[in-house]
Amino acid sequence: MKASLLEARRHPFSFLVKMLVYLAAVVTIGVLLYMIGFIVVKGAPHITPDLFAWEYTSENSSLMPALINTVIMTVLCLLIAVPLGIGAAIYLVEYAKRGSKLVKVIRMTAETLSGIPSIIYGLFGYLCFSTAMHWGYSLLSGILTLVIMILPLIIRTTEEALIAVPDMYREASFGLGAGKLRTIFRIILPAAVPGILSGVILSIGRIVGETAALIYTAGTVAQVPESLMKSGRTLALHMYSLSREGLHMDEAYATALVLLILVVCINGVSDLIAKKLEKTG
Amino acid sequence: MNRFLEIFMKFLFFLAACTSVMAVALICIFLFANGIPAMKEIGLWNFLSGTVWKPTNGYFGILSFIMGSIYVTAGAILVGVPIGLLTSVFMAYYCPKKIYTICKTAINLMAGIPSVVYGFFGLVCIVPMMRDLTGKDGSTMLTASLLLGIMILPTIVSVCEAAIRSVPEPYYEGALALGATKERSVFATVLPAAKSGIVAGIVLGIGRAIGETMAVVMVAGNQPRMPKGLLKGVRTLTSNIVLEMGYAADLHREALIATGVVLFVFILIINICVSLLKRRSDYES
Numbered sequence: 001m002k003a004s005l006l007e008a009r010r011h012p013f014s015f016l017v018k019m020l021v022y023l024a025a026v027v028t029i030g031v032l033l034y035m036i037g038f039i040v041v042k043g044a045p046h047i048t049p050d051l052f053a054w055e056y057t058s059e060n061s062s063l064m065p066a067l068i069n070t071v072i073m074t075v076l077c078l079l080i081a082v083p084l085g086i087g088a089a090i091y092l093v094e095y096a097k098r099g100s101k102l103v104k105v106i107r108m109t110a111e112t113l114s115g116i117p118s119i120i121y122g123l124f125g126y127l128c129f130s131t132a133m134h135w136g137y138s139l140l141s142g143i144l145t146l147v148i149m150i151l152p153l154i155i156r157t158t159e160e161a162l163i164a165v166p167d168m169y170r171e172a173s174f175g176l177g178a179g180k181l182r183t184i185f186r187i188i189l190p191a192a193v194p195g196i197l198s199g200v201i202l203s204i205g206r207i208v209g210e211t212a213a214l215i216y217t218a219g220t221v222a223q224v225p226e227s228l229m230k231s232g233r234t235l236a237l238h239m240y241s242l243s244r245e246g247l248h249m250d251e252a253y254a255t256a257l258v259l260l261i262l263v264v265c266i267n268g269v270s271d272l273i274a275k276k277l278e279k280t281g
Numbered sequence: 282m283n284r285f286l287e288i289f290m291k292f293l294f295f296l297a298a299c300t301s302v303m304a305v306a307l308i309c310i311f312l313f314a315n316g317i318p319a320m321k322e323i324g325l326w327n328f329l330s331g332t333v334w335k336p337t338n339g340y341f342g343i344l345s346f347i348m349g350s351i352y353v354t355a356g357a358i359l360v361g362v363p364i365g366l367l368t369s370v371f372m373a374y375y376c377p378k379k380i381y382t383i384c385k386t387a388i389n390l391m392a393g394i395p396s397v398v399y400g401f402f403g404l405v406c407i408v409p410m411m412r413d414l415t416g417k418d419g420s421t422m423l424t425a426s427l428l429l430g431i432m433i434l435p436t437i438v439s440v441c442e443a444a445i446r447s448v449p450e451p452y453y454e455g456a457l458a459l460g461a462t463k464e465r466s467v468f469a470t471v472l473p474a475a476k477s478g479i480v481a482g483i484v485l486g487i488g489r490a491i492g493e494t495m496a497v498v499m500v501a502g503n504q505p506r507m508p509k510g511l512l513k514g515v516r517t518l519t520s521n522i523v524l525e526m527g528y529a530a531d532l533h534r535e536a537l538i539a540t541g542v543v544l545f546v547f548i549l550i551i552n553i554c555v556s557l558l559k560r561r562s563d564y565e566s
Contacts, residue, residue: 007462014464021375021464024367028438029384031431032391035402042405087297095291096298106298108556109305115552116545117492119519120308123541126526127311148304155301181287209395212494212519216526236397240495243401256401260394267393271386 036260043257046250056222061251063258065224066238073143073218073234074207081147082200085154086189092155093162094184114152118213121149125217137231142218149213150203157202161195162188194277201270208262211236235259308545316542319535328539334505336525336533343540345507349422349515350491350544352508353501356426357433357490362483364430365437372438373445374453374467392435400499403428408500415512420502423511428500429493433486440485444478445471481558488551492544494519518544 008015053062088106096103125145135141165188173183189196219231220241233241239259242252320328323341331342376384407428412419448471456466472479502514503524516524522537522544529537 011462011464014462017464017468018375021367021371024364025371025376025384027364028368028391028434029387031434032387035394035399035406038402038406039398084297084300087294088301091291091294091298095294106302110301111556112305112549112552113301115488115555116308116548117488117494117519119492119494119522120312120541120545120548123522123526123538124308124311127315127538128307132311148308151301151304179283179287181290205393209393209397211395211397212523215523236395239401240397240499243397243404243499249405252401253405256398259398263393263395263398264390267386267390271389 039253039256039260043253043255046254047257048254051251051254061242061248063235063238063251063255065222066233066235067258068224069139069218069232070208070234070236072224072232073139073146074204076139076143076228077146077150077207078200078203080143081150081154081203084147085151085199086158086196088151088155089158089162090184093159094180094188110152110155113148114156118149118210121145122213122216124148125213130217135229137217137219137221138229139218139225139232140228142214142234143228145213145217146207146210149210150206153203153206154196154199157199158192158196161192161199164195165191194273198270198273198277201266201273205263205266205270208234208259208266209236210234211240215240235262312538312542312545315535316539319532319539320542322532323536323539328536329543332507334521336529336536339532341532341536343518343521343536343543345505346516346518346521346540347543349501349508350517350519350547352422353425353429353497353515353517354487354490356422356511357429358483358487360427360430361433361437361486361490365434365482365486366441366479368434369438369441369445370467370472372442374463374471388435388438392439396432396493396496397499399428399432400496403496403500417512418502418514420500420514421512422501422508422515425497425501425515425517428496429490432493432496433489436489437482437486440482441475441479444475444482447478448474477558477561481555484551484554484558488548488555491517491551492519492548494523498523518547 050060051062052064053060054064056062056065092103092106122145125141125148129135129141129144130137133141169187169191170183173187174180178186214234214237218233218237220233220237221231222233222238222241225232235255236259239252239255242248242255319341323331328341328343329347330344331340332344333340333342334345372381372384372388403424407424408419410419411421411424415421452470452474453466456470457463461469497517498520501517501520503516503520504514505516505521508515518540521540525533526537
């Protein structure tokens with residue numbers, strides 16, 4: 001204590017800066033904690049069985065259909081985007097010549113895609129899938145829009161995971177007489193699984209939290225649709241509609257809490273995988 | 282047979298790699314093809330510099346939304362950059378090892394929270410707070426700036442921290458050895474050396490802020506007029522699209538798509554800046 005006082009007197013400006021640094025950190029973490037605390041305190045009392053009823057009515061404003069839609073959407077999105085993304089990354093890392101023009105173009109476009117805000121994706125999905133393809137507001141339009149949105153994320157993380165696999169593995173496999181394809185599927189991909197998985201989980205987080213890209217593609221019907229060509233809203237959209245209407249604020253708090261819990265879980269899993277990666281790598 | 286499979290799979294991988302190129306091309310084609318006719322019909326200059334937006338009367342001027350986007354983003358930068366930068370310094374140089382993982386997890390979590398939850402938090406917490414503070418409507422430019430400032434914090438913190446950590450240790454140690462205090466060493470030698478990385482982080486934050494939609498719609502008031510002050514409501518490019526797309530038709534709809542085109546061009550410019558800065562910081566290290 002005395003030492004720090006002395007330090008403060010000798011270098012008052014340094015001391016001030018130090019305090020500011022600590023203050024900033026406290027503000028950052030504090031805002032997060034406050035936000036989580038606020039939503040937990042206001043939302044927890046309103047988590048009732050009604051909220052998880054199978055059918056949505058304007059009285060219970062159940063989030064169950066939205067939750068089911070979110071799961072359907074996430075699964076189908078990943079089914080399309082993961083093979084595509086991994087395939088693209090395999091081509092970029094294993095097949096393409098380093099520094100070729102094509103690789104540069106692909107990398108640049110992937111980078112561009114990852115910087116585009118979700119409302120632009122939404123606009124594109126609306127123009128391309130809902131209007132030009134005449135699919136209207138449907139799960140399928142929403143899914144394809146999200147696929148394009150998460151593709152760059154999966155490509156990038158898979159690329160990094162593939163690059164991290166030591167060349168020794170490849171050489172040993174070729175040396176034993178395995179073909180390129182066999183090497184990729186038997187040796188390289190298994191070694192890269194944790195890295196790929198962390199990218200996939202990050203994309204799940206983005207799908208679960210997405211609103212702007214879905215509002216004019218998947219639409220806002222609060223039921224589980226009978227087919228992919230019908231509209232259905234995800235949890236994040238459900239939450240947006242609730243708070244826009246302003247009639248069911250208690251339910252909105254509870255929905256926010258559920259959404260928050262989902263995101264915390266997704267983040268926790270990705271942290272776990274990252275830790276495992278550090279240990280093995 | 283095997284040979285055939287090898288070639289076939291290579292082709293398949295190649296096709297997969299081309300999807301991202303195709304996606305960008307499609308996005309450009311659809312946006313420009315649907316947006317440019319409206320710009321022509323309204324007149325590019327009228328569209329960009331008009332301050333009146335009355336779709337029912339045929340007035341389509343988006344200058345007020347452009348200004349709204351710029352003001353709100355500037356406010357978010359004013360809020361987010363100082364706090365974010367100082368926090369990243371804390372993470373890199375001051376944070377005790379024991380709580381570092383906790384802090385890192387918290388920042389990651391902050392980045393993962395969906396924007397609609399931020400918007401909701403703004404709507405139910407910051408807006409009433411502002412209303413009590415100012416005695417007027419709480420959905421203002423200030424509220425939106427504050428909320429966006431919070432939302433871009435994780436981006437700025439993680440990019441700046443990475444930039445600060447990539448500065449070679451001897452810079453810091455050398456300054457300490459010359460008798461500078463820890464603060465002086467960090468702020469006068471390390472930060473300038475990490476400059477381009479930090480700027481890249483800030484520009485990335487600008488991109489986030491300008492493209493953010495749902496959170497802004499929920500707290501900014503959305504009045505379609507020129508922004509008049511910190512404590513007045515604004516409408517941004519993004520919220521204009523989301524608010525009116527649902528019921529717009531004909532020229533109105535096309536004008537909204539053209540709004541998206543303007544936003545898209547903004548974002549492309551920002552993206553180019555980021556990649557230029559990244560290249561420079563790679564080159565420096």
